[in-house]
Amino acid sequence: MARLELRDIGKSYGTMEVLRDINLSVADGEFIVLVGPSGCGKSTLLRMIAGLEPITHGELLIDGRRMNDAAPRDRDIAMVFQSYALYPHMDVARNMGFSMEIRGARAEERRSKVAAAAKTLGLDVLTERLPKALSGGQRQRVAMGRAIVRDPQAFLFDEPLSNLDAALRVEMRLEIARLHHRLGATMVYVTHDQVEALTLADRIVVMNGGIVQQVGTPLELYDTPANRFVAQFIGSPTMNVLPASREGGDVRLSNGALISLEGLEGPVAELGIRPEHLDLADPDNATFTGSADVVEHLGSDTNIYAQIDGIGPLMVRQHGHVALRAGDRLGIVVQPERVHAFDATGARINS
């Protein structure tokens, strides 16, 4: 098991800088998820930890030892690839035992370890098959099995579930969570899917444009996003962001409504309100009035896409079933203690 420490890590291709000032320390046994939109540099960062991509700036330490220039084989880290990257000319057992084969482990030791890993992953009847004879989910399992057999200091996952269909993805997500509990190993997991991030992570690293936006537990990111990007990236449906301006201790919205917030510092440019933190109310004494544009009945929840007078579109999520139809007039009130205020740069400015 291992502690990872990233100090001022940066990456440039020629003059193009793709990662900057990455500082992160991963505790032993921690599950860290790197999340962000595609092109934000999260996969590059993972490959730098793996040793597949040179580090152009900063330091990477594994258990206190500088690893910047160590070859992948010397870092004792296993990686599960998005494409699975199974060796097509080797059967499942040999795929899983390949790392031991390279290290020159004895055949019987190899066989017993592969058999054990195959059993926990439900692959024991498939060990003689070639990868091409496996389904997507089975290939995914073999890729995980290959990492497990390694018995590494840390596991890296590069979007391992993005090639699976929705149902299988949920199943494999659970399996990865179980694997983490069972092995207690340090894991770094890259995804663009915030649901995977929120469900798996001990801590999430939100990245955008090659820069870490915020590091925190899933609930910290949800409750107190550091900026507008994190606020809109974490949480589904997406947070509503409305233009606003400060008026004394209160915030004025473009439809004239006044919302009083605590702990405001500096000028306010925008307010962020999550759809689930808005409630339907009587139009006569509501903060917002407007009409329902589209209403989605999901059974457990109702999503209302409203057109608000003087503001524009706003999304509201109500728990349970709401008898509302497209075109109906509605009023909406805000839960002021759950409103996020951002300044002109997008940084959060209320406590």
Add this chain to the structure above:
Amino acid sequence: MSVQVRRSPLRSFGKLCAILFYLCFALFPIYWLVKISVTPDQLVYTEGTKLWPSTATLGNFGKVIFQTDFLIFFRNSLFVSLSTAAVTTLIAAAGGYAFSRFEFSGKRILVALLLLTQMFPLLMIIAPIYRIVAALGLLNSLPSLILVYTAFNIPFATFLMQSFFDGIPKDLEDAAMMDGCSRFQALRKVILPLTLPGLGATLGFIFTAAWSEILFALMLIRSNDAMTFPVGLLTFVSKFSVDWGQMMAAGVLALVPSCIFFIFIQKYLVQGLTSGAVKG
């Protein structure tokens, strides 16, 4: 998944006819080669247009093998073609791997230069090549042919090999390196087995190209000792007559190594070896 579509019998019959027609068209010269090779000399002109001679003989083959320099030509050709194929494929594989996997300065220029060499008609450069080979003192020797053939085949073979390497996902090498391989081990244990079809195809292609090359062989080789097949065939043309039977018999024998070579490598030419490596 393949979907079975039931076609009208007339249509499949038409298709069959078309394929048969093409086969006859393509194979007829080879048939004619075989036919003349078994025709006795005295019947070559009298039964010239018959599909099969009234008496067949293997005498031409016997004469070719035992009374001419055929075995020398054969040995020379085999030596030149195998060496060219081996050397070219080795260099092309290394070059193709580098082009496929590494970014280095001057790569684009190198590719452009390789392409450039393919743009000139060979006739244009025969004279300079002759001068160079003569200056090297390699005229009338088999290594001169190997050298020239290798040089001329490397660009195409490199592009061919590069496309095979491109077809192998880079993730596989990364995975092998994560599994504890050095880059060279990854190449040997993972990439090489997957490149066998590509190596086979390249070997086959270069072998056949070298086997049937005549232009340079004609220019650079004079002595019978160092003649390759295509040039050797011309020795059956004498001042007053052409010994068709023996020439054709030699031609048939010349086909044999090519056929054997392709039978040998055809299992490596079967595609689809990399399927199942990535994605679902």
